[in-house]
């Protein structure tokens with residue numbers, strides 16, 4: 225996730241900017257940069273790579289700059305990690321740093337190019353620098369206000385102009401915090417960066433734009449009316465602050481899912497056309513000609529692939545094979561097959577090897593990944609980025625739900641190109657998709673209820689997760705999470721398969737999590753395990769009249785279409801395993817024997 229910092233005060237800005245940037249390192253980054261006001265001009269230093277290396281360059285240049293500057297750590301979303309794509313971006317005497325996604329940047333880029341602006345990066349953010357420059361006639365605040373009117377998407381932005389006595393900051397759907405020091409104002413994406421300097425912070429609200437001077441901040445709301453800034457005193461320590469006040473990164477990342485899903489969707493759907501915009505590197509004709517899809521993935525990403533199996537068949541009329549990458553041995557990929565690699569890191573050795581092998585059979589290939597410029601992106605013809613920011617906890621959470629959303633977007637695109645899905649059917653799916661972040665938020669609000677259940681069964685020696693159809697892969701994912709962070713042997717099973725063997729394991733000591741938001745058939749499976757004495761924790765749709773009659777505990781989830789219900793159930797099982805592991809006092813973010821990215825076969 226990108227990070228922004230800024231400083232206006234009575235000290236030289238450079239050292240403070242580098243220090244605050246380092247305090248945002250935990251968010252992950254691939255490049256960094258600063259812009260400093262110096263002798264009536266702006267000095268920019270930026271590069272791909274480590275902040276510490278950039279700081280050495282700054283020092284070797286004699287630490288230029290005065291008491292005003294902006295800085296950035298970049299986590300690539302548009303354009304690979306490189307010196308050119310690093311922020312700040314400049315236009316004349318304007319320099320900006322931006323966090324978020326400008327959804328209409330291609331239109332704005334075209335317009336600005338026609339007006340004579342020359343772009344030096346592939347980023348969406350650079351359009352902002354030129355737009356502000358276009359409107360700048362000596363009043364930086366007015367220029368930023370006018371520029372932002374044209375911007376669709378999310379942003380936290382800090383803007384510097386060589387001739388302006390103040391900085392301008394603005395936010396919409398991306399966080400931005402101001403810190404009040406005695407003789408300076410600090411700006412950052414997150415509180416931890418500010419803590420060594422001040423514990424008095426002002427959180428900017430959506431739609432607000434601020435003029436930042438060394439001794440004061442003037443915040444204007446959406447209507448341009450001044451807002452009396454409320455100062456909040458931070459009482460957390462730096463470690464807790466890095467986790468945003470959450471006890472673990474995993475819990476923080478579970479809670480980031482509404483935002484992560486919004487970012488995955490941003491700029492990619494058109495409800496009017498009933499279609500999805502994705503750069504797949506394939507024409508509609510090619511998509512029409514496809515006969516199959518072969519998905520290659522590992523672990524949690526493999527579960528995402530399993531969900532794609534039923535979805536692609538229904539929505540795009542395409543049969544799907546889903547292969548565990550490490551078992552992709554002598555499989556021949558048939559002609560007219562689309563290869564799809566799913567890997568959040570983009571670096572999983574088994575997935576890369578299997579993809580390479582599969583590609584020798586020809587055919588088009590795509591990847592779904594979270595990491596811009598990762599190795600998988602070099603192997604394939606097109607990439608769908610999940611854009612959910614770096615995930616620090618070893619257990620995949622927000623990257624998984626964003627993969628599910630990317631798969632849904634891809635299914636709709638394929639379905640529309642193949643005329644298997646009408647615009648109206650696609651529109652209905654897309655309208656519901658836009659509601660998904662809000663629905664996920666409502667599941668997160670059930671955390672206390674889920675915590676109590678998790679703690680009650682934390683001593684279990686074995687767990688079962690059962691589901692059907694779209695919820696079967698989620699039952700596998702629930703079991704994987706329980707194994708991985710709570711170390712409880714867990715089975716994920718298709719409801720209908722229980723009676724073919726695993727029922728022998730069910731006793732009164734086996735809690736069974738039944739994913740029961742879609743269809744009634746699962747209720748007979750619940751009865752089967754209840755009859756063997758098992759306690760059943762059912763995830764059911766709000767208002768389901770029957771489920772309480774058969775389950776021991778019911779966690780009610782919002783009503784939605786079955787495919788989205790898979791995402792809601794995921795969030796509930798993530799919380800269940802999190803609170804189980806937490807009760808057991810386990811090292812949740814770094815479970816034993818596991819690595820975040822498995823780069824060996």
Ligand code: M6R
Nearest residue numbers: 523524525567568569572619620
């Ligand atoms: O980076 P990838 O998505 O390729 O990683 C694949 C698996 O190693 C990964 O999903 C793993 O199963 C998760 N950490 C489980 O939470």
